[in-house]
Amino acid sequence: MSPRPDYLILEALGKNFGSVPVLEELSLAVAEGEIFALLGPSGSGKTTALRLLAGFEKPDRGRIRVAGEDVTAQRPDQRRFGMVFQHYALFPHLSVGENVAFGLPRGPEQAERVAKALAQVQLPGFESRPATALSGGQQQRVALARALAPRPRILLLDEPLSNLDPALRDLTRRALADTVREVGITTVIVTHEQEEAFELADRVGVLYRGRLAQVGTPEELYARPADRFVATFVGRASVIPARPVSAGEGGRATVELALPGKPVWQAELAPGAEKAAAGGGELVVRPEALELAGPEAAGALAGEVVSRRFAGASTFYRVDLGGELELEVAAEAGACRLGDRVAVRPSGSGPAPRFFASEPAA
Numbered sequence: 001m002s003p004r005p006d007y008l009i010l011e012a013l014g015k016n017f018g019s020v021p022v023l024e025e026l027s028l029a030v031a032e033g034e035i036f037a038l039l040g041p042s043g044s045g046k047t048t049a050l051r052l053l054a055g056f057e058k059p060d061r062g063r064i065r066v067a068g069e070d071v072t073a074q075r076p077d078q079r080r081f082g083m084v085f086q087h088y089a090l091f092p093h094l095s096v097g098e099n100v101a102f103g104l105p106r107g108p109e110q111a112e113r114v115a116k117a118l119a120q121v122q123l124p125g126f127e128s129r130p131a132t133a134l135s136g137g138q139q140q141r142v143a144l145a146r147a148l149a150p151r152p153r154i155l156l157l158d159e160p161l162s163n164l165d166p167a168l169r170d171l172t173r174r175a176l177a178d179t180v181r182e183v184g185i186t187t188v189i190v191t192h193e194q195e196e197a198f199e200l201a202d203r204v205g206v207l208y209r210g211r212l213a214q215v216g217t218p219e220e221l222y223a224r225p226a227d228r229f230v231a232t233f234v235g236r237a238s239v240i241p242a243r244p245v246s247a248g249e250g251g252r253a254t255v256e257l258a259l260p261g262k263p264v265w266q267a268e269l270a271p272g273a274e275k276a277a278a279g280g281g282e283l284v285v286r287p288e289a290l291e292l293a294g295p296e297a298a299g300a301l302a303g304e305v306v307s308r309r310f311a312g313a314s315t316f317y318r319v320d321l322g323g324e325l326e327l328e329v330a331a332e333a334g335a336c337r338l339g340d341r342v343a344v345r346p347s348g349s350g351p352a353p354r355f356f357a358s359e360p361a362a
Contacts, residue, residue, distance in 0.1 A: 240283045
C-alpha cells in the first residue's frame with residue numbers, strides 16, 4: 001500500500017504568552033485520512049496547539065497548511081474544521097436535531113445532512129429528542145455529529161471522553177474510533193489519556209514542556225521511547241540508576257546497575273546514549289520485561305513485595321529493593337504474596353530494557 005499524502009502540515013509553530021514560551025518549534029505532518037493524537041501531561045502545550053489549529057489563537061511563529069493552502073491567518077469559520085469540545089457545548093434548550101443543525105445553511109438539504117450526521121454516530125432518528133435527556137455518551141456523539149454535519153476538512157477533538165465515567169468511557173471510545181475511521185476524515189485528538197490516544201490514533205505525538213518529544217505508532221512509543229520522559233510517561237515502567245560498561249552491535253549494551261554487587265543486565269541504548277559510555281544514566285524497564293526468580297539467578301535483585309494490582313491475565317507486583325528503589329513485575333496471579341521476599345531479573349520477553357544517559361545539568 002502506498003503511503004497517504006500529507007494533508008495537514010504544521011511548520012515550526014511557536015506561541016508565547018507574555019515572555020513565557022508555551023509551544024516551541026512544533027512541526028509535524030498528518031496524512032490525509034489519518035487519526036493523529038497529541039498526548040501530554042497538563043501544561044505540555046497540547047491545548048495551545050489545538051487552539052492554534054482551530055484558529056482561536058494566532059501563532060507567534062510558524063505556519064499551518066491544509067492540502068497546500070496556508071490557513072495560518074484565517075479565522076476559525078474560514079478554515080472549515082469541525083471541533084468537538086471537551087464539555088461538548090450542546091445547547092440545552094434545543095433538540096438533538098437543532099443542535100446538529102446549528103450553523104448549517106437553511107434549506108431543504110439541512111434535514112438531510114442532520115439525518116446523515118446522526119446516522120454516522122449511530123443515533124438515527126434522534127432528531128426530536130431533548131438534548132438534556134441524553135446520556136453522557138450520547139451527548140458526546142451528538143457533539144460529534146454537529147462537527148461532522150458541515151462536512152469539515154479536518155476534525156479536532158479536545159479531550160473527547162474526559163467527562164465520562166470509566167465504564168462508559170471505554171464503550172464510547174470504541175464507538176468513537178469506529179465512527180471516525182468509517183467517516184475517513186483527517187482527525188487530530190488532544191488528550192492526556194494514553195489509552196485514549198493508543199486506541200483512537202494511527203500515530204501519536206508526545207508533547208513535553210512545549211516541545212514534541214517523539215512521534216510514532218503506539219507500539220513504537222512503548223517499545224522504543226526516544227527519551228526518559230516518553231519512556232516513563234507512556235505505559236508503566238521502573239527506573240534503575242545504571243551506566244554502560246560495554247557496547248555491542250545493533251545499539252545494544254551491557255549496563256552495570258548502581259546497586260550493591262553491581263549486577264549487569266543487557267539493554268538497548270536510546271538515541272545519544274552511546275556517548276555516555278563513561279557516564280551515568282538510567283535503565284527503564286517495562287513490567288513484562290521482568291520476572292520473579294530464585295535469589296541465586298544471575299543478575300537477580302532481592303527485595304520485598306509491597307503491593308499488588310490484579311489485572312486479569314497478569315498481576316503487577318511492586319518489589320521494594322531498599323533505598324527508595326522499587327520495581328514493578330508482571331507475573332501470574334498468586335505468584336507471591338505481600339511481604340514475601342523475592343528476587344527479580346530480566347525475563348527476556350517484552351520490550352528490552354532501555355538505557356538513557358543522564359541529562360546535563362542546567
